[in-house]
Amino acid sequence: MRIHFTGIAGAGMSAAALMMREAGHEVSGSDEDVFPPMSTYVEGLGFPFFRRFDSANLPAGVDVLVLGASAKLGGDSNPEVVEARRRSVRITTFPEMVGEATAGKLNTVVAGSFGKSTCTALMAHVLRETGRDAGWMIGAISPSLPDTGHWGAAPEVILEGDEYIVSATDRRSKFVLYHPRDVLLTSLVHDHVNVFPTFEDYETPFRELLRLLPADGLLVARDHPAIRAIAGEAACRIVWYDVGPCAGWCAEDVVFGDVTRFVLKGPDGRRVPLATTLLGEHNIENIVGVGAYLLERGLVAEARFAAAIETFQGIRRRLDRLTKTSRVPIVEGFGSSYEKARSAIEAMRLHYPTRPLTVVFEPHTFSWRNREALAWYDTVFEGAARVLVIPPPTHGAATHEQSSFEDILARVAATGVPVDGVRTAEEATAALSRLSDDEVVLLLSSGPLLGLPDSLPPVFDRLYGEAVAA
DSSP: EEEEEEEETTTHHHHHHHHHHHOOOOOOOOSSSSSHHHHHHHSSSSSESSSOOOGGGGGTTOOOEEEEGGGGOOOOHHHHHHHHHHHTTTEOOOHHHHHTTTTTTTEEESSSSSSSHHHHHHHHHHHHTOOOOOEEOSSSSSTTOOOSSSSSSSSSSEEOOOBSSOOOOOOGGGGGGSSSEEEEOOOOOOOOOTTOOOOHHHHHHHHHHHHTTTTTEEEEEEOOOOTTTGGGGSEEEEEEOOOOOOOSSEEEEEESSSSSEEEEEEEEOOEEEEOOOSHHHHHHHHHHHHHHHHHHTTTTOOOHHHHHHHOOOOOOOEEOOOOOSSSOOOEEOOSHHHHHHHHHHHHHHSSTTTSEEEEEEEEOSSHHHHHGGGGGGGTTTOOSSSEEOOOOOOGGGGGGOOOHHHHHHHHHTTOOOEEEEEHHHHHHHHSSOOOTTTTEEEESSSSOOOHHHHHHHHHHHHHHHHHOOO
16 A cells, blocks of 8 residues: 555654555655654655645555644644545554454564553663564664664564544544554553543553453553452453562562662562663663563563563663763753653652753653643652753644743742753853762753754863863
8 A cells, every 4th residue: 555644753653654655655755843853754764755744745546545643743634634535545644554454463562651662662772682573563763773673573562552532533542453462451540631631541551452452362561559449350360570570570689779789579489680781770670571472472581581681772762861072961861741741850860869960951842731730740750850841832732731941941940949941052051061070960851942952062172071082
């Protein structure tokens, strides 16, 4: 088929496009107002990519238009959608397409409020390193993998399962379309308040996902009260895991450092020594969950699992150190929800316990911008010495009750954490140009952050860099 992706720079969209190309289809795509790392990533994928929406972008003989869900795409008013309707071309979404394409595969869906991108990438990396050509779809970029999407020759496919709705007119959660044989469930904490106003609303699609598991499937789930409360929906075997002691898999003898070492302990008493360069306790939890799944399914031997864990480099924007020579490190984290932001800040305090932490934060997602979530700001920055806040974006603001920039700044100020608003990259750079050598900076957002992840590290390497011998 000839498939055109409108909004191809979306993380899931580009991964789905890669899967479809590897499955033998012709792929093209378009997008506007996109930012690194996804914009530069898509530009290098080798299929036609247009940087504006235009009816002329649709190739002759196009069979399917895949429309992304972002509000900025314009939905039915997008000129490419209008043209597709004029030609009577089928219009669908990427989760529908991925679900249809993989219906005959052995699908493992990695789901949860947080941790799913890292766990999906880690699982794909381990299988690839051990010679199993599984497919995968990941909503983030990992330097350990060649691409975010891969079709694969093996029957297994690892799919990052997003609970967010398919589109404004299709209120199903994406992951219920993926025909799971197995599920790795990492977490269940209220998120996406704009479409799931209550926790009961939020957990409903997770219950539906678990009901889809066949009797011979496998649920590997973090041992947490919220997950325990819904686990009975699954009619298959359940394996539990956590960082600390639990009835299933856990981590023991954890020693944090530049290389963190610990022992993965199984419910049968087996002990697998592991080492990782990933930061934070939450990444130990991710490794335990992936190990529990792969070892329970017998997809990898213990020694090969340990070797693959040691070489995994994580995923972009998840606690990446961006500076090279600066004595003041800049680390980029992914802050799309309260739990993700807290885990990033806690990881920074764990690995840099004596350094004052400055957080540069952008409230990019609907949840951070919604008035119902203002209480998140009361505790999210605990442990930070200073916070710089970038104004919230305005796309999609009419679809929910959005907090103003001033509302957010006032809420943070009320906690006692020093806070300033910065509206431009120049303001942010100036505010960060007078730090002492013992400080550390965390960039935290799921958005463009004024381009600071690209522009700020060279400035720090120059201002705070160690002298390099010629």
